[in-house]
Amino acid sequence: MRMIEYVLILVFVFPGLALGDKGSNRTVFELNDGPGRWFRNAAGPVAGAGSLGVGTPGVEVRFKGESNTVHTMTSLLYPAGAANMPFDTDPQKGSAEVELTTPGLYVFFCQIHPYMLGAVVVDDPTTEGLDLGENITLINGITVPTSSDLATRLLRGFFILTEPANWQNFASTEPWHVSYPNVNVRIAGGAVVNLPQVLNARYGNDTELPALLTPSREGVGEVWVDTQFETTADKEKPGTATAVDATTWEVTRKVSLPHIEMNNPHNMWTDRDQNLIYVTEWFDSKLTLFERETGQLIDRITVGEAPAHVMTRVDTDQLHVSLNGSDDQESVVELAPLANGVEREIDIGRPGPHAHWMGHDGMTMVTPNVFTGDSTIYDFWRDEVLEIVPTGTLEAHPIATGMMPDSSKYYVANFLDSTFTLIETQTGEVLKTINLLQNYNPLTGEITGPVGGLPIQTPVSPDGIAMVTANILTDTITIVDTRKDELVASLPCDAGCHGVQFGAKKGGGYYAYISSQAANTLQVVDIDPNGDEDPSDAKVVGRILLTATPETAMDDTITANPGMGGQGLLPIPVVYNGWVQNLPQPWKEQLTPKQRDPLH
Numbered sequence: 299m300r301m302i303e304y305v306l307i308l309v310f311v312f313p314g315l316a317l318g319d320k321g322s323n324r325t326v327f328e329l330n331d332g333p334g335r336w337f338r339n340a341a342g343p344v345a346g347a348g349s350l351g352v353g354t355p356g357v358e359v360r361f362k363g364e365s366n367t368v369h370t371m372t373s374l375l376y377p378a379g380a381a382n383m384p385f386d387t388d389p390q391k392g393s394a395e396v397e398l399t400t401p402g403l404y405v406f407f408c409q410i411h412p413y414m415l416g417a418v419v420v421d422d423p424t425t426e427g428l429d430l431g432e433n434i435t436l437i438n439g440i441t442v443p444t445s446s447d448l449a450t451r452l453l454r455g456f457f458i459l460t461e462p463a464n465w466q467n468f469a470s471t472e473p474w475h476v477s478y479p480n481v482n483v484r485i486a487g488g489a490v491v492n493l494p495q496v497l498n499a500r501y502g503n504d505t506e507l508p509a510l511l512t513p514s515r516e517g518v519g520e521v522w523v524d525t526q527f528e529t530t531a532d533k534e535k536p537g538t539a540t541a542v543d544a545t546t547w548e549v550t551r552k553v554s555l556p557h558i559e560m561n562n563p564h565n566m567w568t569d570r571d572q573n574l575i576y577v578t579e580w581f582d583s584k585l586t587l588f589e590r591e592t593g594q595l596i597d598r599i600t601v602g603e604a605p606a607h608v609m610t611r612v613d614t615d616q617l618h619v620s621l622n623g624s625d626d627q628e629s630v631v632e633l634a635p636l637a638n639g640v641e642r643e644i645d646i647g648r649p650g651p652h653a654h655w656m657g658h659d660g661m662t663m664v665t666p667n668v669f670t671g672d673s674t675i676y677d678f679w680r681d682e683v684l685e686i687v688p689t690g691t692l693e694a695h696p697i698a699t700g701m702m703p704d705s706s707k708y709y710v711a712n713f714l715d716s717t718f719t720l721i722e723t724q725t726g727e728v729l730k731t732i733n734l735l736q737n738y739n740p741l742t743g744e745i746t747g748p749v750g751g752l753p754i755q756t757p758v759s760p761d762g763i764a765m766v767t768a769n770i771l772t773d774t775i776t777i778v779d780t781r782k783d784e785l786v787a788s789l790p791c792d793a794g795c796h797g798v799q800f801g802a803k804k805g806g807g808y809y810a811y812i813s814s815q816a817a818n819t820l821q822v823v824d825i826d827p828n829g830d831e832d833p834s835d836a837k838v839v840g841r842i843l844l845t846a847t848p849e850t851a852m853d854d855t856i857t858a859n860p861g862m863g864g865q866g867l868l869p870i871p872v873v874y875n876g877w878v879q880n881l882p883q884p885w886k887e888q889l890t891p892k893q894r895d896p897l898h
């Protein structure tokens with residue numbers, strides 16, 4: 299194609315991109331509380347993609363803060379060897395700018411909220427097709443050709459996670475359709491291909507969604523899910539907390555709290571009596587609590603920027619909240635029992651922890667420190683940091699932790715490295731690194747065994763036999779056998795696989811409950827169907843729709859993304875070792891003797 303035709307097509311497809319006019323060779327991303335287009339292109343969608351920008355070499359990319367909390371503006375991937383890369387900022391509410399001169403594909407993200415994604419294609423107008431470049435480099439150092447399976451898998455993930463229209467709606471009987479910008483792109487080796495054709499050939503499209511499924515065995519109690527992207531009529535900010543009855547599998551309640559503009563409810567825990575729901579507002583600075591049985595607001599407490607996870611300490615019932623957006627080392631907030639006020643900020647030696655875990659006796663806390671690629675072991679008995687343990691590269695992006703029920707060892711899920719670091723809790727010694735991509739060929743996409751990628755939540759079962767992890771790159775649920783510390787299975791997960799938490803199965807054993815942020819389901823995994831304490835036969839036994847029914851108690855009207863955005867989960871009663879022993883008698887009576895004391 300001749301140059302002039304190409305320019306005409308480019309201007310036609312991307313109005314507003316006037317080539318040669320330096321002043322408009324600019325992409326402005328408005329960083330906002332979402333959902334979906336968290337890096338919203340201020341000029342509007344490009345070929346249908348709201349978080350995509352296209353420019354020519356020299357394009358100025360500007361990030362504008364329009365969120366209630368802080369974010370980083372960080373290069374996730376970029377053309378290998380590109381000028382001005384890598385790029386990063388401190389956590390901030392303000393603006394930042396970067397000039398991109400090397401042609402190719404750039405994806406920016408927030409290190410705090412890593413699914414906030416914005417992409418820019420810097421196109422050399424003298425070549426045919428939009429230039430994705432020869433090779434892309436991930437910020438943790440992995441470099442692959444743009445034609446590789448890993449590159450196109452990441453690109454597909456970008457278009458699914460950032461466009462609500464691409465999310466899986468299990469309330470619909472329509473096949474699942476993913477829309478991609480209908481453009482030709484120039485990839486490794488100078489090949490020019492049609493983007494949707496390549497992605498459809500590799501990953502399919504218009505696929506039949508798996509059927510909803512009610513577990514044949516009941517669970518105990520109820521399961522709360524932060525349906526973080528569900529929007530309601532009387533507030534601007536997204537997010538509800540959804541309760542599912544684990545005996546009937548009906549959605550019984552949705553809590554939106556419109557009068558306080560509850561903003562992106564992310565993760566939950568409860569008090570000893572299981573009466574309160576504590577919920578972190580991850581795109582804000584609040585810990586909110588409401589009454590579990592009525593959904594009535596009790597309090598909303600300012601704790602600090604981007605509070606991510608909350609757990610209680612079993613011996614005191616105090617709360618600990620991780621401040622994912624903190625820029626100093628006092629990054630865990632301790633609150634009095636029943637969230638009766640902030641008591642102190644704990645110095646863990648690092649900023650920015652995400653999903654911490656508390657030991658079974660209240661003496662230990664472990665944190666994954668997102669910004670620094672390490673994990674803090676905090677000793678409450680001595681009230682000091684015991685150890686800070688590196689978990690891979692500086693950009694490993696440790697995001698979540700899971701601990702054995704006797705606190706002996708714990709696992710850190712490294713989001714960008716797609717690994718687990720296994721650490722002895724008492725000494726901080728690294729015992730092993732488990733590679734989730736060991737059975738995956740990033741060039742061809744060939745999969746030869748259990749696989750995960752971009753792991754998020756990763757708890758260990760209350761009986762200690764299995765660690766179950768949600769992987770958002772591969773949309774798989776991985777199972778690690780904690781006796782061998784090996785990956786023994788991976789199960790299909792719905793789109794945007796994100797959260798895991800364990801609840802009791804009626805009559806003994808445990809269900810792993812799984813949430814997915816780009817779907818409106820709660821998956822139920824039986825980690826040990828035949829009761830032989832070997833989790834390699836773990837199985838998906840339930841898929842529950844998280845949309846409201848006429849019987850669902852609600853404090854607002856759902857307007858969009860019904861049941862979507864699944865992130866933190868909280869099965870009631872809390873049956874982890876240390877917590878289960880403190881349950882009120884009526885809850886204990888619903889558990890088996892082994893569930894009441896899982897290590898004996």
Ligand SMILES: [Cu+2]
Nearest residue numbers: 369408410411
């Ligand atoms: Cu963020």
